[in-house]
Amino acid sequence: MNKYITLFCIGIINLAVTSSCSGDDKKSDTSTPPVTETFDPVPVEKTNSTKIYMHYMAWFETNESSTDHKWGYHWTMANKNPNNADANGRREIASYYYPLIGPYHSGDKEVIENHLLMMKYAGIDGVLIDWYGTYDLNDYKMVKENTEQLIAMLDKVGLEYAIVYEDRFLKNIVDAGLAPTVTSAAKTDLSYMQSHYFGDSNYIKINSKPLLMNFGPIILTTADEWTNVFSGLSTKPAFLTLWDHSSKAGTNASGEYAWVYKDNTYLSNFYTNTLPKLSVGMGGAYPGFHDFYKDGGAGDDIGWTIDHNNGATLDETLAMAKSAKVNYLQLITWNDFGEGTMIEPTKEFGYSYVEKIKTFAGVKNTSSSFSEISKLYNLRKEKKGNTEAQKKLDKVFGYFVSMQPDKAKQLLNEVK
Known part of the structure; x- marks a missing residue:
């Protein structure tokens, strides 16, 4: 054969x-x-030259995917039980918002397929994956495994990716006796990134260097520490810290990226006062912020919210990025349901956020495919075990990634 x-x-x-x-x-x-x-995969044609990236959480786990048959923390926090559902089938999760496809396992290939097709048709160029390293502690290993399931499909869809490294958990690695120092633990993680991620053809490069972002730094807070961490790499990455944190990395930092905080004033100040001074700066846009920590029994709430305002907040932050003429834009976030920053389609907002991103990106194909991408996901689940139906759905996926949505929609209607 x-x-x-x-x-x-x-x-x-x-x-x-x-x-x-x-x-x-x-x-x-x-x-x-x-x-x-x-x-x-065929690229989406669009008129906006800004590189648009999506911050992504790969930390969700269901009772069916976990080895102990328990829902992961990010759906439960301390006091929610997704096994409980209302009359409409809506499960009890640790969020004020509800994913359109329901709570899911981040390593589920049908979920990944759905997410990446949604992003592709919204004109998103790549995914910035929130990553907790290589060590088998807490749920870090699960996040790594889910990340690599995501990476395996990115190239098939035609999207890029980069890592957003969380150094805040390095002390946990040392306290557990898994590494002698926080810097040695970070060096192990960076060595893994270099050998498994940085060389990928679809890994994001800036100035010919692999992009590495850091949510902080939080633990590694001196230039000497980062010099040590990067010393074992053949090529130092284009290293972006959180806004106002680059001094902690010294000359190792290539620039900074914006985030979400209190209100849009902070984002405006970043564009006006910080961005012009940076060699590399990445803007940010978000739909809102409403964390569930207090109601989820996971500690105090953050102390501030940014109202979604029926999409007006996303409109405003996208307009700010456009006015600032950013070369790189991070969308915050695809799916942090615990903090209420999700752009992923939800019961509350439908496809409105991905439609807004699509308009911002200037996607030339103005017809919408988002509901059909959801239909593909639903049929994947409904026809599980039906080999003939799955073959047709594989072909639907092929039509979508090769930018033949009309053929994809036609074939979807033929799946019985």
Whole structure:
């Protein structure tokens, strides 16, 4: 059997395939050669040259995905039980908002497929993955595994990625006896990134260097520490810290990125006073902020909120990024439900946020495919175990990634 046909039959469809998956090696009728379709990812055409990246949490776990059959902390916090559901099937989760596809496991390939197709059709260029390192402590290993499930599909969809490193948990690694010092633990993590991520063709590069972002620094707070951490790398990354934190990394920092805080004044100040001084600066846009920590029994609330204002907050922060003429923009966030910053489609806001991103990106194909991408997800779940239906849905995915949405929609309607 032709190897491309074999790969297609098991669901890997970003290669050239024939229309038959029968496995029959007999000679075909030479007068009617099989039709060949290609499903290599095709970029979305758009008019906005800004690189648009999405901050992404890979930390969600369900009772079906976990080894102990318990829901992960980010759906439960301290006092919520997603096994409880109301009359409409809405589960009790640690958030004021509810994902349109319901609470999910971040390593679920159907979930990843849904998320990445939504992003692609919104004109997003890549994903900035919140990452907790390589050590097997708390849920860090699970986040790493989920991250690598996500990375495995990014290239098939045609999106880039980079790591947002959380150094705040390095002390936990040392306290658990897994590393002698916080810097040695970080060096282990950076070595892993270099050997497994930085060399990927779709890893984000800035000035020919792999982009590495840090949420802080929180623990590694001196230039000498970061010099030590980067000393084992063949190429020092383009290293961006959180706004107003680059001094902690000294000359190791290439620049800073904006985040969400209290109100839009802080974002405005970043664009006016900080961005012009940076070699590399990344703007930010967000739909709002409303954390669930207090109601979730996970400690005090943050102490401030930013109202979603029916989408007006996202409109305003996108307009600020446009006025600032940023080269790079981070959307905050795809799915931090605990802090209420999610752009992912929800029961509350539908597809309105991804539609706004699509408009900002200047996506030339103005027809909407978001509801059909949701339909693909629902059929994946509904037809689980139905081989013939899944083959058709694999082909739907291929049409979507190769920017043939009309064919994808037509085939979706044929799946019974």
